[in-house]
Amino acid sequence: MTATEAPTTGHVGQVRLRKEDARLVTGRATWTDNITPAGCLYMMVVRSPMAHATVTGVDVSVATDAPGVVAAYTGADLADAWQTSLPSVWQVTPDVKEPPHYPLTQDKVRFVGDGVAVVLATSRQAAVDAAELVDVTYDPLPAVTDVAQALKDEVLVHDDEGTNRCYSYHWDSGNVDEVFEQADVVVERRLINQRLIPTAIEPRAVVAQPEPTGGYTVFSATQIPHILRIQLAIVCGVPEHQLRVVAPDVGGGFGSKLNIYAEEALALALAQKLGQPIKWTETRSEGYQATIHGRDHIQDLAIAATSDGRIVGFKADIKADLGAYLQLVTTGTPMLGAFMYPAIYKLEAHDLTITGVFTTKTPTDAYRGAGRPEATFAIERMVDELAAELGMDPMEVRRKSWIAHEEFPYDTITGLTYDSGNYEAATDKAMALFGYDELRREQQQRRDDGDTTQLGIGISTFTEMCGLAPSRALGSLNYRAGGWEHATIRMLPTGKIQVITGTSPHGQGHVTSWSQIAADALGLPYEDVEVLHGDTAISHKGMDTYGSRSLAIGGYAVHEAAQKVIAKAKRFAAHLLEASEDDIEFADGTFSVRGSPDAAKTIQDIALAVFAAHDYPEDMEPALDAEATIDPENFSFPHGTHLCAAEVDTETGRVTIRRYVAVDDVGKVINPQIVEGQVHGGIAQGVGQALYEEAVYDADGNLTTGSLLDYHVPSAADLPAFETDRTETPATSNPLGVKGVGEAGTIASTPAVVNAVVDALRPMGVTDVRMPTSPQHVWEAIEAAQGGAA
Amino acid sequence: MTNVQITVDGTTYEDEVEPRLLLVQYLRDVLGKTGTNIGCDTSNCGACTVHLDGRSVKSCTVLAVQADGATVDTIEGLASTDGAGGDGDATAGWHPLQRAFHTEHGLQCGYCTPGMIMAAADLLRENPDPSEEEVRHGLEGNLCRCTGYVNIVKAVRTAAAELRGEEVGA
Ligand code: FES
Numbered sequence A: 001m002t003a004t005e006a007p008t009t010g011h012v013g014q015v016r017l018r019k020e021d022a023r024l025v026t027g028r029a030t031w032t033d034n035i036t037p038a039g040c041l042y043m044m045v046v047r048s049p050m051a052h053a054t055v056t057g058v059d060v061s062v063a064t065d066a067p068g069v070v071a072a073y074t075g076a077d078l079a080d081a082w083q084t085s086l087p088s089v090w091q092v093t094p095d096v097k098e099p100p101h102y103p104l105t106q107d108k109v110r111f112v113g114d115g116v117a118v119v120l121a122t123s124r125q126a127a128v129d130a131a132e133l134v135d136v137t138y139d140p141l142p143a144v145t146d147v148a149q150a151l152k153d154e155v156l157v158h159d160d161e162g163t164n165r166c167y168s169y170h171w172d173s174g175n176v177d178e179v180f181e182q183a184d185v186v187v188e189r190r191l192i193n194q195r196l197i198p199t200a201i202e203p204r205a206v207v208a209q210p211e212p213t214g215g216y217t218v219f220s221a222t223q224i225p226h227i228l229r230i231q232l233a234i235v236c237g238v239p240e241h242q243l244r245v246v247a248p249d250v251g252g253g254f255g256s257k258l259n260i261y262a263e264e265a266l267a268l269a270l271a272q273k274l275g276q277p278i279k280w281t282e283t284r285s286e287g288y289q290a291t292i293h294g295r296d297h298i299q300d301l302a303i304a305a306t307s308d309g310r311i312v313g314f315k316a317d318i319k320a321d322l323g324a325y326l327q328l329v330t331t332g333t334p335m336l337g338a339f340m341y342p343a344i345y346k347l348e349a350h351d352l353t354i355t356g357v358f359t360t361k362t363p364t365d366a367y368r369g370a371g372r373p374e375a376t377f378a379i380e381r382m383v384d385e386l387a388a389e390l391g392m393d394p395m396e397v398r399r400k401s402w403i404a405h406e407e408f409p410y411d412t413i414t415g416l417t418y419d420s421g422n423y424e425a426a427t428d429k430a431m432a433l434f435g436y437d438e439l440r441r442e443q444q445q446r447r448d449d450g451d452t453t454q455l456g457i458g459i460s461t462f463t464e465m466c467g468l469a470p471s472r473a474l475g476s477l478n479y480r481a482g483g484w485e486h487a488t489i490r491m492l493p494t495g496k497i498q499v500i501t502g503t504s505p506h507g508q509g510h511v512t513s514w515s516q517i518a519a520d521a522l523g524l525p526y527e528d529v530e531v532l533h534g535d536t537a538i539s540h541k542g543m544d545t546y547g548s549r550s551l552a553i554g555g556y557a558v559h560e561a562a563q564k565v566i567a568k569a570k571r572f573a574a575h576l577l578e579a580s581e582d583d584i585e586f587a588d589g590t591f592s593v594r595g596s597p598d599a600a601k602t603i604q605d606i607a608l609a610v611f612a613a614h615d616y617p618e619d620m621e622p623a624l625d626a627e628a629t630i631d632p633e634n635f636s637f638p639h640g641t642h643l644c645a646a647e648v649d650t651e652t653g654r655v656t657i658r659r660y661v662a663v664d665d666v667g668k669v670i671n672p673q674i675v676e677g678q679v680h681g682g683i684a685q686g687v688g689q690a691l692y693e694e695a696v697y698d699a700d701g702n703l704t705t706g707s708l709l710d711y712h713v714p715s716a717a718d719l720p721a722f723e724t725d726r727t728e729t730p731a732t733s734n735p736l737g738v739k740g741v742g743e744a745g746t747i748a749s750t751p752a753v754v755n756a757v758v759d760a761l762r763p764m765g766v767t768d769v770r771m772p773t774s775p776q777h778v779w780e781a782i783e784a785a786q787g788g789a790a
Numbered sequence B: 001m002t003n004v005q006i007t008v009d010g011t012t013y014e015d016e017v018e019p020r021l022l023l024v025q026y027l028r029d030v031l032g033k034t035g036t037n038i039g040c041d042t043s044n045c046g047a048c049t050v051h052l053d054g055r056s057v058k059s060c061t062v063l064a065v066q067a068d069g070a071t072v073d074t075i076e077g078l079a080s081t082d083g084a085g086g087d088g089d090a091t092a093g094w095h096p097l098q099r100a101f102h103t104e105h106g107l108q109c110g111y112c113t114p115g116m117i118m119a120a121a122d123l124l125r126e127n128p129d130p131s132e133e134e135v136r137h138g139l140e141g142n143l144c145r146c147t148g149y150v151n152i153v154k155a156v157r158t159a160a161a162e163l164r165g166e167e168v169g170a
């Protein structure tokens, strides 16, 4: 996709170069760490080097006397600062265990990185030095590093809870036992969806500053300034109206900045206590301990089908490693996938159990896709395993079992209604682009030749649910917030507008896309639209950016606010043109009287007339500004077909992606360049999981992949050029016809790649390769298969 | 404390610095030149890439005292005129790499971008017409978590063509 000349009509659906870029490419961005108020104190958190221990003493006296140090506090010192524990937003079951989680621990440390004390100094370096002088004594306890061990409840992470089982959730529908008994074929597998570290390239940072007029401003590298404001107000006891939260330029999130973190609460509490600005920026290695991880599921799966390849049932028993504490959406992350195990297939029976388990590791939470990558990986891997069992082409099995285009809207077995979709169209396009049949022929040739480099073809015909979410649906699931989104349009006297959005972009290009939506709706030049966000003093209302929700809900709110502006302007136009409102037509920014095209006012004319307010209808206020709060009626269900051709060197275990083709259907598209970028980045993260990334703990609970040296975030040299295309089946749940796109690539790509790797090795008897499919894991899989065969 | 004299983006600064101060901290914390970012503590991410006497370095791997007497160029000095603050004409003074990252959508959050562009500038100095593979390997030391690199590679090759004097785009 290359940039094109501006067409004469319409911005929606066209490439518009991003308004965001100017400051980013010239080094003029405002990252949180760039903000250093006068008199700022640097905060350093003293963290546990042990995974699990009783804290027998914390002595900050030497640190307090160190040069440059202003204060140092233990967990006990700050115990009164907290009105309540850090929040967990989703009560997933009535008896879910929600142990308290305070910004500094007092009794016990529960993971390497758990905060025990805090040091404040006049320079970054002084704080770093002084933190080393804090004397903490520990009485070590055994680490709990895997869920099987944790579920024995021999060592408890939270003693008061009496168990490491945080919750168990069960769902079934259809006659599961009967369907599985009568099925011609049942395939069972245990798959491991390993622990990942999100690694937004901007580390987390926070600056909390007291305002001279009272109240506080908190700058944070966060995806959720609005949610952060209300939660920090509650945790720290600051009246909400006296707390302003600003998400300045934010360097990526992927879920890792979708949280209420200890350091955010500490910075605010200490700004309250000392009356001085407090600043904290994590180092990358610190962040690898203190910022949430993702995934970490053990999946015991079973798929049932008829002998001709029609899928009839799916069972999933999921053990989710939650880590040591509940962060904001720790409990809910596996649940966000709970409804998606059946994916695009028409099942007769489905059975799901999710067990959330505490361990002595960094908490897990929502990482790009949050639950849906896990579910999609499970079903898409199992469909390939089923096809292999049946000796069928895996695409053939899918075609026999998926929801046909004419069956939409479709009520799924998990109670969702998929509003639209066209799996046939996306698949046909992807297969043609990929050259599926030709690659299958090459694969056969290499198998016949006994080539040491085998070719595998992996398929992922994914769908997902995103656009969190209808508030009533969330309420019925005991999610403690709504899913609406807000937009305001301010009409300025010269006919320029400011769009204020409740979404909080950190790379997604909302400023550009929202400008396109508003410009088209109001018939204004694209340049005449400014989009403001990420500051609660400007954008007072919002639910922020995560879960691929921003466009389908926030973009919709912009569109809706524009309709309200038009409705008002129409009445002013009728008044000014001395016509009946029913005779006023609006097109391309101009109101005209039906039948007399010369009688017309532009929206700019009306903006100025309303500003002057000399002549307007009796029953109106002289204002065109409007706001809209949109609560979506349904989730959004993007889908697509991703195909991967991977070469696997059977001697070295090395995997190389040769082709990667993705055809995504994200409904109507506002800016194809931005959408394509989201897909590229999403695929890269999913491929990262498939091939390279894993957060590894040793038996003592130490994170052995504790920095970017050991945790392999893929570089340009590790990835191929992804080939992307789209089909466009509009969503019916919003007037723009749009679906989410932010997570689609990540959700789709992991199973496509792993299916390709397993497919390459299948003639050797391999039926799974544990992720990441590194040379070592490939080699182990070959060894295991051949040992088993011998 | 040690006295250093360093020319950054054309301005010569003289400061007393601690011997352990990293060049990137000198730029950011002492000079307030926050265009250069920090993304790691193990010299893996490349977010901090600048030019030291014309060659690309990760400024977190260099001590400020090692840069004494040297010339440092950062993203902030790359545009020939101050290109900040707008669209349209503002891009005219940009370096071809800055323009190409914009037109090819080679950035999303933009946090890796200053380092990525500075690394790419040095890559193109050494190899004015790199293949896709050469760009991918040349930028191996710079991590981007947002873009999947496809458009970064495109942007670098587009800028390379422009720097070679070829007609670009349209
Ligand atoms: S900050 Fe220098 S390489 Fe990461």
Ligand code: FES
Pocket: A201, A251, A252, A507, B106, B107, B108, B109, B110, B111, B112, B113, B143, B144, B145, B146, B147
């Ligand atoms: S654009 Fe976000 S890290 Fe590269």
